[in-house]
Amino acid sequence: MNAPNDLRSLTTPRLDPRPVPPAMVEALKARFGERCSTARAVREQHGRDESPFDVPPPDAVVYALTTEDVAFTVALAQQHGVPVIPFGVGSSLEGHLLAVQGGVSIDLSRMNAVLRVNAEDLTATVEAGVTRKQLNEAIRHEGLFFPIDPGADATLGGMAATRASGTNAVRYATMRENVLGLAVVTASGEVVRTGSRARKSSAGYDLTRLFVGSEGTLGVMTEITLRLYPLPEAISAAVCHFPDIDAAVRATIQIIQMGVPIARCELLDAHAIRAVNAHDKL
Ligand SMILES: Cc1cc2nc3c(=O)[nH]c(=O)nc-3n(C[C@H](O)[C@H](O)[C@H](O)COP(=O)(O)OP(=O)(O)OC[C@H]3O[C@@H](n4cnc5c(N)ncnc54)[C@H](O)[C@@H]3O)c2cc1C
Numbered sequence: 388m389n390a391p392n393d394l395r396s397l398t399t400p401r402l403d404p405r406p407v408p409p410a411m412v413e414a415l416k417a418r419f420g421e422r423c424s425t426a427r428a429v430r431e432q433h434g435r436d437e438s439p440f441d442v443p444p445p446d447a448v449v450y451a452l453t454t455e456d457v458a459f460t461v462a463l464a465q466q467h468g469v470p471v472i473p474f475g476v477g478s479s480l481e482g483h484l485l486a487v488q489g490g491v492s493i494d495l496s497r498m499n500a501v502l503r504v505n506a507e508d509l510t511a512t513v514e515a516g517v518t519r520k521q522l523n524e525a526i527r528h529e530g531l532f533f534p535i536d537p538g539a540d541a542t543l544g545g546m547a548a549t550r551a552s553g554t555n556a557v558r559y560a561t562m563r564e565n566v567l568g569l570a571v572v573t574a575s576g577e578v579v580r581t582g583s584r585a586r587k588s589s590a591g592y593d594l595t596r597l598f599v600g601s602e603g604t605l606g607v608m609t610e611i612t613l614r615l616y617p618l619p620e621a622i623s624a625a626v627c628h629f630p631d632i633d634a635a636v637r638a639t640i641q642i643i644q645m646g647v648p649i650a651r652c653e654l655l656d657a658h659a660i661r662a663v664n665a666h667d668k669l
Pocket residue numbers: 436437472473474475476477478479480483484495515536537538539541542543544545546547548549550551552553554602603604606607608609
């Protein structure tokens with residue numbers, strides 16, 4: 388494939404279709420009213436992410452407002468044997484949201500309340516549809532921030548599901564290290580709670596880590612407890628030029644080994660610089 392346009396035309400395989408039966412659509416409409424849509428445009432918007440693949444849309448989209456809405460939908464889907472696909476804002480890059488078997492997309496973007504900020508123990512609990520920028524806006528006045536930054540203003544549910552990272556990972560690691568606990572609706576429609584605000588617990592399996600990175604396959608996360616950090620007193624940035632990639636990598640290794648507290652690090656090679664210059668007309 389040479390160009391994004393070629394990639395766009397890739398066809399996505401349809402596997403063992405399991406369409407939503409009319410009785411299930413009726414039950415969803417009875418509960419959700421206008422928050423359940425079978426309109427083509429809405430379905431297509433929910434059947435794509437930022438990947439180049441064709442859109443196989445889901446058969447229906449529901450907008451959840453509560454954990455109970457999610458549990459209802461998942462239990463109904465189990466009863467009718469159809470898939471469910473949790474949806475954040477659709478910024479993922481690997482075709483996660485394509486409804487290859489049909490099914491119901493559960494849009495969590497309206498579950499967007501910051502439920503608790505515990506400034507003393509540096510944690511916050513949010514609904515899964517809260518975006519990282521929304522959380523940072525809500526905690527800024529406490530002198531705190533949430534550092535995981537995958538570029539897009541993704542939901543924290545989507546970020547936990549994809550175990551997102553970003554340029555801040557150098558210092559603050561990834562979602563794996565920063566999710567402390569979850570409320571999750573499992574495939575049977577049961578709500579389970581994992582982890583706690585405590586940094587360490589040795590009781591039982593570490594289910595939080597099992598769900599983080601599971602890409603919506605093990606359950607739908609509805610609440611997330613996250614680790615927060617103090618806003619740095621000062622931030623400085625530098626652009627450094629290197630004769631080749633090898634020199635850049637060696638310098639980075641030395642900086643980290645010497646304990647210089649860098650938070651972000653990003654490498655731009657000649658192709659990337661050319662693209663930036665072309666985009667910004669520099
Ligand atoms: C310009 C750009 C740069 C990016 N850079 C990075 C980067 O540097 N590092 C990085 O890690 N990612 C990066 N990404 C990818 C993207 O931002 C992440 O995948 C993001 O974490 C997805 O969040 P979302 O809300 O958009 O989720 P969606 O795309 O809506 O969903 C992603 C997956 O998570 C599942 N899901 C969503 N919400 C839930 C939930 N509540 N419970 C269970 N499953 C759920 C979905 O079913 C799907 O499988 C980038 C994306 C863009 C567009």
